[in-house]
Amino acid sequence: MAHKNRIGNLFSLTTFGESHGPAIGGIIDGMPAGMSIDTQQLQQEMARRKPGQGSGTSSRNETDEVEILSGLFEGVTLGTPIGFIIRNRDQRPEDYDHLKDVFRPSHADFTYHAKYGIRDHRGGGRASARETACRVVAGALAKQALITMGININAKSLPPSIEKNTATGDTQGGIVECVITGVPTGVGEPVFGKLSAQLAEAMMSIPAAKGFELGLGFDFVNHPGSEVLDNWVVKDGNITTETNFSGGIQGGISNGNDIYFKVAFKPVATLPQTVKGINADGNIVTIEPRGRHDTCVVKRAIPVVEAMAAIVMLDNVLMARASRW
Amino acid sequence: MAHKNRIGNLFSLTTFGESHGPAIGGIIDGMPAGMSIDTQQLQQEMARRKPGQGSGTSSRNETDEVEILSGLFEGVTLGTPIGFIIRNRDQRPEDYDHLKDVFRPSHADFTYHAKYGIRDHRGGGRASARETACRVVAGALAKQALITMGININAKSLPPSIEKNTATGDTQGGIVECVITGVPTGVGEPVFGKLSAQLAEAMMSIPAAKGFELGLGFDFVNHPGSEVLDNWVVKDGNITTETNFSGGIQGGISNGNDIYFKVAFKPVATLPQTVKGINADGNIVTIEPRGRHDTCVVKRAIPVVEAMAAIVMLDNVLMARASRW
């Protein structure tokens, strides 16, 4: 189980930060020592996630400038924790004054209030998708380590079925598909620590994620077993599977073929139209559209999906070193 | 992240055991002290999971007799760890001699070999679904604790679309739907520890699980945001949602409505027909059907899904006690 605001074991990310507080940030622990860090690649990953990328995304001007505070010496990783912060700029907390005592529908306002008895109502506070910026930082570094082993991670959005909504003042969800290539055999843990389970946990921890499937996923139920067996073949001298219905993982452990999975995201819950909220007294309250919000998160979710995949994969590659004597 | 063979934090289960070794078993840690344990309910849960329940399930005669070795005093929990074992009886390891050097398709034989360089080939060894018996033990006790709080967990299989396969010597997968009622608001952790993420991890750790969705899940992508907002209402004096597209969880934390999710299972990979395996030298090997196996696991998966849900929920209910001062 993730411990509250931390994910990972040998390679881990712990994060902090509210959307409209002074800053968000995190600590990346377990980054192997001796790697030169490519800060340009890091900023490119950040740029892929940031708002204002055209149709469907928020116009909030987040520069998302990552300030790395430790763990590097002359550009090389020390093996010690990498602390970083991202200042929250271009804040307009007054945009949220009208939400101080109101719980919006399909948001975390009410549940945070129920859990903690207090919340930062400005822009979703801790529950804001803004926290995913920290995931991208850790994911970018993890990717740099993985690529030296030949492991690549690429996600894309599947063709949306309802794109018209963005034109009509509504919001939409979507599906992100991710493929991980170059994974050696034998990565993943047994039973509760299955690689598939860890990937599912990581993906479902992304805001608005509502579904996860590996390989054929839910479509497995439409086929008899004989149609979806992954037979073995020898390719380039290595045993691998001819087909890949399983999505590259068997019994929770990688089989050398590509790992691929899909993540479903619900439509953005902040609508560009009037909606009904409730206040703590149980009275229904009308909420007019304000602030700057995405109408479809899927495009911005792509680098976040990749980042979470990278975090899980690097952690498990490190874990695999301890499996044999 | 689950630590190898353990799941949970304040309420945790650690398991051991190969399918055809002397025994399987586990340690349940964090069971609150002072509860009378209903051993009859425990055995009923075990009976729901065991093979030989009619069409589609294995005829292996597992009595699944749970021997509790600690943590109880005169039938009441001590708060100390509950150790238990289940002897493996009615073993026929000779049924598996022909698999000693063969990796079956769509099984974990090859991946365990790749990871550890060694495996117990008899009946899948550690990767066998037999380990789920231990999950049901922990789940049964967790359910007993949860029910005193009014939390109930019920799963069922959705109508199978391809049931005919069982007649034709093939195997099939299926979907299990689970509903958790009576969950108080405010249960779950933020960010990486979202209740949805923990449930996904727990479910995807069940053998053959290939997909997970919460609430509307993948169907969210077929609706604009305005159609799937869960508006607030006051019911019996409590704030809750009118509809429940979100599946009872927002921002990773329970909102007081029912939590419901679906888990997809792939068809049983051991077919009742001749299949092709491979050996470590890369030669294709014909495998004749032998042993006793399920043709559809979904029926037996139901109590396992409930058990995993119960483990996650009890852990999070205990975690929630530490959220406020």
Next chain:
Amino acid sequence: MAHKNRIGNLFSLTTFGESHGPAIGGIIDGMPAGMSIDTQQLQQEMARRKPGQGSGTSSRNETDEVEILSGLFEGVTLGTPIGFIIRNRDQRPEDYDHLKDVFRPSHADFTYHAKYGIRDHRGGGRASARETACRVVAGALAKQALITMGININAKSLPPSIEKNTATGDTQGGIVECVITGVPTGVGEPVFGKLSAQLAEAMMSIPAAKGFELGLGFDFVNHPGSEVLDNWVVKDGNITTETNFSGGIQGGISNGNDIYFKVAFKPVATLPQTVKGINADGNIVTIEPRGRHDTCVVKRAIPVVEAMAAIVMLDNVLMARASRW
């Protein structure tokens, strides 16, 4: 922090069991795959810990027969968890009937009652030193792994200053010194995970342990810094220290020299004479000596100290594999 009844990360031990329940046992997770296990060495370690070894030790006839239930295949480790149980035989719970409602002085009776509201009063229940048998099992296996790397662990008791007490119907404590040789440089974690901190935690978790010191320990305060610097030398081509005041660890990480430390144990709290207890109503109760108890635990503590050291060292050797890329 140890999670309740578990210690270790990549190599971990989780235990269960009350002193007079059906059995004690545990799960060893993370034992590297592919090692032949020497069961004779295991039983020898168990024999060193068991009671009835002459003057000062309990005459309880514990055979301490370890039944390994998983994780081995034809005598070789599978990399999967090793479950084991040790049956409690020669129990005489009636020896403890008089303690049902009484808290003995300097025992855990009262504190367990305070924590859990219930306890197994027979022989200390979970708090009994009997649980250390499980530590010795895990320690024996860890030693077998460590020895293949050239790491050896040896403990002994320091000359007791008050041995006469055993003759006079009293009890005594003592000090165990442990030396670990052959540790490569670079083992241990920074900051909170210092090897010294982990060893201290492990040792102080042994029943009756009351003090820990590494290297010169408390005697450091009697010397100015210039007298206790460990200067570097080159020996056999490797950098190491000329003196070893530090005890082989600097900044929490091994420096290649011997690691040595001392553990102080308080006198056995169960006296062979009449003592005063208290009951839950606050009334003082006279307790006559009964049962079979050690008068000095130090001799039996030696293999336990070695076992805990072995568990910590193997865990950290495995951790060290993930430090560099």
Next chain:
Amino acid sequence: MAHKNRIGNLFSLTTFGESHGPAIGGIIDGMPAGMSIDTQQLQQEMARRKPGQGSGTSSRNETDEVEILSGLFEGVTLGTPIGFIIRNRDQRPEDYDHLKDVFRPSHADFTYHAKYGIRDHRGGGRASARETACRVVAGALAKQALITMGININAKSLPPSIEKNTATGDTQGGIVECVITGVPTGVGEPVFGKLSAQLAEAMMSIPAAKGFELGLGFDFVNHPGSEVLDNWVVKDGNITTETNFSGGIQGGISNGNDIYFKVAFKPVATLPQTVKGINADGNIVTIEPRGRHDTCVVKRAIPVVEAMAAIVMLDNVLMARASRW
């Protein structure tokens, strides 16, 4: 076990930072929601730890200004993680140029190099005692929570036996004694998670700590059991012990009496005189005294000991909430 740079479970601290990098900092997770934070008390605690407090302490001018970046809303804790940074000012990295390729005696220079293959040589890098500033931040907040429950933590240095050394251009160690009052009964975990073990781990993780003892500690070996039994009495209606040789903990769980322990610190390893180091080629190198360093750390260690005690205690008070149903 601490996971590298993190300590604690329900209340945890993860830290980052090198002594002469841009900043140090950390994330405090699990601070209960709804508490007003007294920032003045926080700065007072920081002031107690900072250098330049007169005889024996470094003259480095660290302002140790803590910038809290999250987890507070209008001065009240949100229950979300508290991220903070402390900028490294008044750095003089050039003071350390001469140490670039040299391992100082009795420092972590060599061991970090051995573990990671790289290190930040400036002022000890990650191994610098500067990281303890982050511990004091978390400890200050933990203290504020504990005090509302009536739990107080006070440490002091024991009279030094060798204070004269500071005058003569040498360094010295010392002993810090800490007393925790007001702890309710039943706090602490069994077996590996003993409160005594957790305190030992926490204290031994402080730089230069070399010994730990609870209650009578090592002196227990000088007394027969009959002299050091802690008999029970009823005081103010509660059961407690008459004497307190055990130091307030039995079987790893608090008994309601004061918890007290001692921590031994070795002399500062950076001497104000010429010493011999070694370089990676194995050549002995003369190191002239430079930089600004303490000659005795004990005074500055006092608030760090208190901070670590506070972190452990708050974590365990929160854990205790989950023990009973």
